[in-house]
Amino acid sequence: MDINYTPEELAFRDEVRAFLDEKLPKEIASKVKKNQHLGKEDTIRWQKILNEKGWMALHWPKEHGGTGWSPIQKHIFEEECAEYGAPTVLPFGVNMVAPVIIKFGTEEQKKTYLPSILNSDVWWCQGYSEPGAGSDLAGLKTKAVREGDHYVVNGQKTWTTLGQHADWIFCLVRTDPNAKKQEGISFLLIDMQTPGITVRPLITLDGEHEVNEVFFDDVKVPVENLVGEENKGWTCAKYLLTFERTGIAGVGQSKAALKHLKEVAGKVQQNGKPLIEDPLFRNRLADVEMELMALEMTNLRTVAAAQAGGVPGAESSFLKIMGTELRQEITDLFRRAAGPYAQPFLPETFEADYDGEMVGPDFANSVSTKYFNMRKLSIFGGSNEIQKNIIAKMILGL
Amino acid sequence: MDFKLSDEQRMLEETVGRLVRDGYPFDVREKARTSELGYSTEMWQQFAELGLLGVPFSEDFGGFNGGGPELMVVAEGFGRGLVLEPYLATVILSGTLIDFLGSDSQKETLISAIVGGEVRLALAAYEPEGRYDHTHVATTAEKSGDGYVINGSKAVVLHGDSADKLVVIARTAGSTNDRNGLSAFVVDASADGVSRRGYETIDGLHAAEISLNNAPAELLGEEGNAIDALEKSLALGIVALCAEASGAMEVACDHTLNYIKERQQFGVPIGKFQALQHRMVEMRMELEKARSMTILAACSLELSAPVRAKRLAAAKAIIGKSGRKVAEEAIQLHGGMGMMEETAVSHYAKRIVMIDHQLGDLGYHMQQLESLLDLDEDAA
Numbered sequence A: 001m002d003i004n005y006t007p008e009e010l011a012f013r014d015e016v017r018a019f020l021d022e023k024l025p026k027e028i029a030s031k032v033k034k035n036q037h038l039g040k041e042d043t044i045r046w047q048k049i050l051n052e053k054g055w056m057a058l059h060w061p062k063e064h065g066g067t068g069w070s071p072i073q074k075h076i077f078e079e080e081c082a083e084y085g086a087p088t089v090l091p092f093g094v095n096m097v098a099p100v101i102i103k104f105g106t107e108e109q110k111k112t113y114l115p116s117i118l119n120s121d122v123w124w125c126q127g128y129s130e131p132g133a134g135s136d137l138a139g140l141k142t143k144a145v146r147e148g149d150h151y152v153v154n155g156q157k158t159w160t161t162l163g164q165h166a167d168w169i170f171c172l173v174r175t176d177p178n179a180k181k182q183e184g185i186s187f188l189l190i191d192m193q194t195p196g197i198t199v200r201p202l203i204t205l206d207g208e209h210e211v212n213e214v215f216f217d218d219v220k221v222p223v224e225n226l227v228g229e230e231n232k233g234w235t236c237a238k239y240l241l242t243f244e245r246t247g248i249a250g251v252g253q254s255k256a257a258l259k260h261l262k263e264v265a266g267k268v269q270q271n272g273k274p275l276i277e278d279p280l281f282r283n284r285l286a287d288v289e290m291e292l293m294a295l296e297m298t299n300l301r302t303v304a305a306a307q308a309g310g311v312p313g314a315e316s317s318f319l320k321i322m323g324t325e326l327r328q329e330i331t332d333l334f335r336r337a338a339g340p341y342a343q344p345f346l347p348e349t350f351e352a353d354y355d356g357e358m359v360g361p362d363f364a365n366s367v368s369t370k371y372f373n374m375r376k377l378s379i380f381g382g383s384n385e386i387q388k389n390i391i392a393k394m395i396l397g398l
Numbered sequence B: 001m002d003f004k005l006s007d008e009q010r011m012l013e014e015t016v017g018r019l020v021r022d023g024y025p026f027d028v029r030e031k032a033r034t035s036e037l038g039y040s041t042e043m044w045q046q047f048a049e050l051g052l053l054g055v056p057f058s059e060d061f062g063g064f065n066g067g068g069p070e071l072m073v074v075a076e077g078f079g080r081g082l083v084l085e086p087y088l089a090t091v092i093l094s095g096t097l098i099d100f101l102g103s104d105s106q107k108e109t110l111i112s113a114i115v116g117g118e119v120r121l122a123l124a125a126y127e128p129e130g131r132y133d134h135t136h137v138a139t140t141a142e143k144s145g146d147g148y149v150i151n152g153s154k155a156v157v158l159h160g161d162s163a164d165k166l167v168v169i170a171r172t173a174g175s176t177n178d179r180n181g182l183s184a185f186v187v188d189a190s191a192d193g194v195s196r197r198g199y200e201t202i203d204g205l206h207a208a209e210i211s212l213n214n215a216p217a218e219l220l221g222e223e224g225n226a227i228d229a230l231e232k233s234l235a236l237g238i239v240a241l242c243a244e245a246s247g248a249m250e251v252a253c254d255h256t257l258n259y260i261k262e263r264q265q266f267g268v269p270i271g272k273f274q275a276l277q278h279r280m281v282e283m284r285m286e287l288e289k290a291r292s293m294t295i296l297a298a299c300s301l302e303l304s305a306p307v308r309a310k311r312l313a314a315a316k317a318i319i320g321k322s323g324r325k326v327a328e329e330a331i332q333l334h335g336g337m338g339m340m341e342e343t344a345v346s347h348y349a350k351r352i353v354m355i356d357h358q359l360g361d362l363g364y365h366m367q368q369l370e371s372l373l374d375l376d377e378d379a380a
């Protein structure tokens, strides 16, 4: 047993660091570190830089333009990106729909969709959830009826992340209303410009416009946009979910956040001493630190086990729960560090061109919005309760 | 021992309950919240008409002579409706301090105006470097002519943006963290030398950063002797915040319970899942703790200073801890709906969590409690 990185892995880490030093635009990293708003153009700019280097598609096979990295390499890459303040790569195209197209799509579909995903020319969003189908995804009702060489889609999707920017949406739709729940579902790719689609913003509790409702009213979708077989969409959906959960532990993000937290707790004064010397606060920092070590080792064990090939199975549910709880705990500590200055709500300060004065310490403006926004981590991507159900069933056999 | 409310207290509870039920539905609150002022002056007038603005003051000023339990009843009702108006700032924090310290003529003018709804106030006590420590006062006041002038900065002054007058804590002697040498002043918020940066807070209230630059001020009571009165007013404020949190937590629990009974997934109401039933039970346990500690705090105001301090610290700390749990679970059990601004429960969650950031958070109050851990209540 040896838990150290091999010389090759260390050399790889140096390569990643050199790349980030050279290519990550400083103004974008600064926005990420200051929790300022990232525009669509920032994300796309960074993703195009990654693609130039050939580092956009971590989970694709090499033949389609993937990196061919080992899970340990991916782990190193994700950790370094978080440390440097690189924007998170939007998962919907590259890490969600693309693996499905690679696995189940036709050659034609691969040719049509994959290059533009790699180069971030097309922005994708995920049309799974519906008002009546969240945890019980197979309860979805949006229907697609075949008419000649088209499907006609009617229904509604909701919580669609960044759907307001999207060019395309991948959807689960019901194509056989009479089959058993999971069996009448198909996987459709839909151009957001198609007549009959309406996107309406949903505002979250932190005042942000991050999610949307998407309505389909007699939307005509060419049959060649079906991925896999008709009524076999559930297989695609399940396959995609395993990708949704890779990198879910967010070790890199938590490490970067904890480091920042320690910095600010070293500056904020309480009773004439830095907050980090307050025994209660320090105790909670130590708690996060040890939990993070445990998470990192568990994550590495899980990815190493998957090294042999394939994607992690139900074990990734452990990582999702541990990782999201930890990230949420860190946001709780940030708001505590800010003290009374956790209260002001100044959304204008999230814009990079804001040049007015801040209220309270510089880090304080985003602590509460972040704390509340991060409640989503335990809700989406399969809620933490659903992850526990999966573990109970798949791992414990209950 | 008797946990029942008196007839008068019950009437007060009913008055507030009716007001919140009829006058404070979610959409009406949203309209007030998103207005420039952030609350409704008509609602404030209704408070005046119903006598609510006089609860802690003597009958001489048209008040109710209420103590901890009366304020508890009012604040709990306000918590149920997430009331936005500056009751805590005006009546409880600033009003009672004027009442404790002011001369007869100061009380005559100011308290009567508060009770009548004619003036709104804010307490400017805490400072940018002082976190939750009310003795951290670097702001100074010096004699000038008949009155005083004040210099310094005040942080996150609740409703300081719209207050007509400020009650400012400033130092007339001693150094920054001394308990002695603090004095209280009334400052006209529109006076030269007062500049305010107002803003909304994440829970939909308003506050301001205030800087005082030779701001003209009128002394309340004796110079250098404000600490005891200030701590009495802050204690009342803590009771009100505990009660407000309890009221808000009750509604967050109710909404969540209703939601899990109605929301269907996998062909059944999600409340059928035992995993969620237990979570709901835990939320209710936290609510019971919060209610109990609120009552303890409300009924301890007349006790000796150390006993009062110990109980209040424990109460506010429990509120911080239980409140977080209830707020987070309420969102979680609502799933994506809990994350939405249009869902009332998210506003309850935000207010409950932010109450922890007012008048001392969990960490601050646990520190107070730690320092009083060996206190023998019977001997004290």
Ligand SMILES: Cc1cc2nc3c(=O)[nH]c(=O)nc-3n(C[C@H](O)[C@H](O)[C@H](O)COP(=O)(O)OP(=O)(O)OC[C@H]3O[C@@H](n4cnc5c(N)ncnc54)[C@H](O)[C@@H]3O)c2cc1C
Residues within 6 Å of the ligand: A125, A126, A127, A128, A129, A131, A133, A134, A135, A136, A158, A159, A160, A161, A162, A211, A376, A379, A380, A381, A382, A383, A384, A385, A386, A389, B263, B265, B266, B270, B273, B275, B276, B332, B333, B334, B335, B336, B337, B339
């Ligand atoms: C910010 C945000 C972004 C999102 N982005 C997208 C997106 O881009 N695309 C998309 O398709 N969806 C998206 N979602 C939707 C997300 O996947 C769903 O919110 C999630 O699946 C939960 O569904 P629900 O909200 O309907 O909650 P429900 O399923 O109604 O769950 C409510 C509560 O009940 C619990 N529960 C449900 N079933 C069980 C059970 N069997 N046992 C125990 N507990 C249970 C849940 O864990 C939760 O606590 C997003 C959600 C959020 C909050």
